[in-house]
Amino acid sequence: MTTQVLDDLAARWLAVWPDALAAWGRTSRMHAPVLHTEPCGMPSWAWYTTDDVEVHIDLTVVAERGIEDHALAVLAHEIGHHLLAPVDRLTSLKIAARVKVGLVDMDHLIGLVANLWCDLLINDRLQRRAGVDRASLAAAVGTPDADNVLGLLIGRTYEILWELPRGRLSGAGPASEEHAHLCARLVRAYARDPVGGAAGFARLLRGEIDPEWLRAPESTGSVGALGCGGDQGGAGGVPFGLASDPTLAAPATHPALDARVVGGTGGATPESATEGAVGGGGNGLEPAALHALLTALGSTTSAQQVAAAWYRERAAPHLVPFPVREGPTTSEQLLGGLDPWEVGDDLSTIDWSGTMAASPVVVPGMTTVQRAYLEDEQVKSRPRPVDLDLYLDSSGSMANPSVTAAPIALAGAVLALSALRSGARVQATTWSGSGQAIGTEGFTRDVDAVMAAVVAYIGGGTSFPLELLERTHLGADGKPPTTTGPTHIAVISDDGVSTMFRPEAGWRAGTMRTVGSDIATRALEAAGGGGSLVLRISPEGRHRIASMAGRYRAYAVQTDPDLVTFARDFSRATWGGGDHGRR
Amino acid sequence: MVDADPARVPSGPSLATVRHRLAAAPPDLFEPTVVTAALVADLAVELDGTVLDAASLDRLDADLDPGVGALTVDLATRRVLVGLVCWLVRDPAVRTHPGVQAAAAGQRTRWMLDIVSQVQVELAGLRPDRDWVQLDEARDELARAFLRFARVLPAGEDLATAQDRWLAVSTAYQRDLVREMAVEQARAEELERALAAQKAKEAAAQYANY
Numbered sequence: 001m002t003t004q005v006l007d008d009l010a011a012r013w014l015a016v017w018p019d020a021l022a023a024w025g026r027t028s029r030m031h032a033p034v035l036h037t038e039p040c041g042m043p044s045w046a047w048y049t050t051d052d053v054e055v056h057i058d059l060t061v062v063a064e065r066g067i068e069d070h071a072l073a074v075l076a077h078e079i080g081h082h083l084l085a086p087v088d089r090l091t092s093l094k095i096a097a098r099v100k101v102g103l104v105d106m107d108h109l110i111g112l113v114a115n116l117w118c119d120l121l122i123n124d125r126l127q128r129r130a131g132v133d134r135a136s137l138a139a140a141v142g143t144p145d146a147d148n149v150l151g152l153l154i155g156r157t158y159e160i161l162w163e164l165p166r167g168r169l170s171g172a173g174p175a176s177e178e179h180a181h182l183c184a185r186l187v188r189a190y191a192r193d194p195v196g197g198a199a200g201f202a203r204l205l206r207g208e209i210d211p212e213w214l215r216a217p218e219s220t221g222s223v224g225a226l227g228c229g230g231d232q233g234g235a236g237g238v239p240f241g242l243a244s245d246p247t248l249a250a251p252a253t254h255p256a257l258d259a260r261v262v263g264g265t266g267g268a269t270p271e272s273a274t275e276g277a278v279g280g281g282g283n284g285l286e287p288a289a290l291h292a293l294l295t296a297l298g299s300t301t302s303a304q305q306v307a308a309a310w311y312r313e314r315a316a317p318h319l320v321p322f323p324v325r326e327g328p329t330t331s332e333q334l335l336g337g338l339d340p341w342e343v344g345d346d347l348s349t350i351d352w353s354g355t356m357a358a359s360p361v362v363v364p365g366m367t368t369v370q371r372a373y374l375e376d377e378q379v380k381s382r383p384r385p386v387d388l389d390l391y392l393d394s395s396g397s398m399a400n401p402s403v404t405a406a407p408i409a410l411a412g413a414v415l416a417l418s419a420l421r422s423g424a425r426v427q428a429t430t431w432s433g434s435g436q437a438i439g440t441e442g443f444t445r446d447v448d449a450v451m452a453a454v455v456a457y458i459g460g461g462t463s464f465p466l467e468l469l470e471r472t473h474l475g476a477d478g479k480p481p482t483t484t485g486p487t488h489i490a491v492i493s494d495d496g497v498s499t500m501f502r503p504e505a506g507w508r509a510g511t512m513r514t515v516g517s518d519i520a521t522r523a524l525e526a527a528g529g530g531g532s533l534v535l536r537i538s539p540e541g542r543h544r545i546a547s548m549a550g551r552y553r554a555y556a557v558q559t560d561p562d563l564v565t566f567a568r569d570f571s572r573a574t575w576g577g578g579d580h581g582r583r
Numbered sequence: 584m585v586d587a588d589p590a591r592v593p594s595g596p597s598l599a600t601v602r603h604r605l606a607a608a609p610p611d612l613f614e615p616t617v618v619t620a621a622l623v624a625d626l627a628v629e630l631d632g633t634v635l636d637a638a639s640l641d642r643l644d645a646d647l648d649p650g651v652g653a654l655t656v657d658l659a660t661r662r663v664l665v666g667l668v669c670w671l672v673r674d675p676a677v678r679t680h681p682g683v684q685a686a687a688a689g690q691r692t693r694w695m696l697d698i699v700s701q702v703q704v705e706l707a708g709l710r711p712d713r714d715w716v717q718l719d720e721a722r723d724e725l726a727r728a729f730l731r732f733a734r735v736l737p738a739g740e741d742l743a744t745a746q747d748r749w750l751a752v753s754t755a756y757q758r759d760l761v762r763e764m765a766v767e768q769a770r771a772e773e774l775e776r777a778l779a780a781q782k783a784k785e786a787a788a789q790y791a792n793y
Binding site for chain 1: 761769772
């Protein structure tokens with residue numbers, strides 16, 4: 001294939017681009033596709049990236065597969081990924097999350113199945129409504145092999161959807177007629193709802209196709225060659241809106257039991273039929289599930305980064321409102337009106353323009369005026385929000401926040417993010433046994449560093465990091481305290497908080513010494529912003545802790561949701577505005 | 584077309600013709616005051632001059648026009664379907680089509696009555712009455728059912744294609760298919776749940792032994 005031939009091909013395909021956009025409506029807009037004339041090494045001739053909102057075509061593959069005359073079908077299809085499914089990175093991940101649920105234990109197929117599902121919706125819409133001949137493109141690409149059960153099923157589904165003769169797209173291989181019919185109904189039922197139908201589609205494939213075939217690497221390769229490359233964007237990052245969606249982890253409903261799919265069969269809805277798209281509340285993705293999903297899609301985001309994004313999103317509804325700053329205050333003089341200039345006033349203050357405007361005949365003391373000046377209000381000093389020194393218990397009795405939804409981490413995120421939003425600085429420390437503490441090592445306004453500390457997990461013994469508390473508020477080893485202003489000390493824990501006040505042995509500079517309960521008390525006085533102990537503990541236990549906690553305020557919360565509610569209310573009282581907590 | 588010799592099924596009018604005729608169906612056909620049996624009888628006379636005998640007319644009356652007060656939902660639906668079939672048969676593009684004439688084989692009234700009875704059996708109760716003329720997929724289903732029971736193929740389709748497309752739009756077929764799969768799937772899910780519960784029990788027992 002010469003360069004000239006490919007350049008000519010590129011010009012021809014580029015000329016079709018406006019028609020491809022028009023297939024999706026007169027108002028469709030998208031910048032021109034990237035037409036590669038050098039091999040890209042991708043498994044398909046075309047793909048779409050949600051990050052760049054860009055269509056890519058590998059013309060070398062186009063020529064190799066003999067589909068040069070199908071520019072409209074290919075380009076309109078890729079535009080469909082932008083306008084119908086998946087549209088953006090968030091929806092792409094939502095579809096993948098639902099596919100993951102439907103596939104149960106076939107995470108390696110998530111990307112492939114999600115793309116097949118999106119392709120079905122896009123192609124059916126183009127073929128049936130826009131008059132774009134996707135069927136000819138599919139036929140030109142070739143029918144699947146007789147042992148490619150997934151390809152046969154998809155091909156047969158297209159035949160049913162588009163009323164094509166049997167075998168035109170599915171070849172001579174045996175395809176499950178019943179499942180293809182059901183799949184076709186599913187496509188029509190969820191034509192405008194890619195997320196809603198994804199789990200049912202995956203469930204259908206998972207139940208119909210031999211698991212051994214699905215697990216074989218060569219199987220997925222043979223199916224992948226049938227369609228476009230789909231969404232190739234989003235190597236990293238967790239879009240906002242994924243962690244707080246309460247439906248993504250809902251159980252998948254088989255299309256045969258989905259009222260939306262079978263509801264049109266003349267009252268034949270089985271009694272157990274449910275709405276496939278509705279997952280109900282409380283079915284959101286856990287941090288570990290979200291990380292597994294991203295990993296399956298090729299993302300290199302670490303579990304901790306995913307967890308940090310997860311808690312940040314979950315904490316968002318509970319954060320204090322953004323602070324409202326008072327308007328700018330300057331001491332500049334403001335022009336006022338004109339006052340009479342009287343004899344004896346400074347001659348230079350006469351406003352001659354005003355005087356001449358009042359009367360062309362100047363009579364000092366009678367017609368003379370001077371400019372009045374008003375003083376602006378004094379500059380107000382902005383109240384300084386109280387910094388936060390946060391300690392989160394991460395002993396063995398606590399859940400790992402990177403795996404499951406941990407209320408203690410969520411409460412910590414609410415407190416820390418509220419403080420940061422109000423302009424305060426935060427030192428976040430996750431602690432467990434003696435010498436086991438992970439944190440920001442100082443006060444910072446770096447959200448990522450704070451969240452990394454909040455979601456850290458140790459899972460060891462229980463020993464409050466008194467030395468860090470001492471170093472922060474009292475200074476140690478001849479160094480001054482690391483605080484720079486009033487600071488609130490907050491500890492979220494359970495019974496283990498008692499180690500904060502109990503005399504205990506600790507290591508310092510190679511010599512063992514006993515540090516006592518007075519460190520916590522003295523640190524509180526030095527911090528100057530108060531101290532709170534938020535404890536997942538019984539009311540009796542709270543009394544016991546309160547008796548040893550001195551001026552720390554001990555709050556007992558009974559349930560995990562209460563912990564988050566408390567953190568929200570506490571944040572609003574401390575950083576939510578007004579004079580509360582400001583020094 | 585049902586039980587017909589595949590090699591001898593003639594090609595009839597196009598599906599588009601029948602669908603278009605359905606879309607143009609007069610709203611009077613949905614009125615309960617229409618005497619459907621009279622429609623059928625008049626059509627018989629129009630088709631080949633057959634005057635139905637008294638016994639046939641009595642059967643038609645009893646079946647389709649039992650009188651005011653006896654109009655059940657099922658009967659109302661069947662009456663609408665019969666009215667629509669009569670409307671289709673009256674279409675000159677249909678009844679003068681060579682394929683249709685070949686299928687009727689000189690017995691047009693008998694041919695028409697067969698369609699009337701079979702359409703009722705196949706489609707009654709599947710959709711709300713007006714959907715048959717207002718919804719694309721319903722028009723498709725009724726048009727294909729009509730041609731199928733008229734023993735002709737839609738123009739441009741072979742027997743296998745017509746059969747496949749009929750199954751794709753047939754609510755009754757889809758209903759049976761879905762029922763079977765739903766029962767099968769519900770059973771599979773029940774089994775899955777039982778296995779999961781059993782596994783959880785075993786795991787708990789194992790944990791308790793430590």
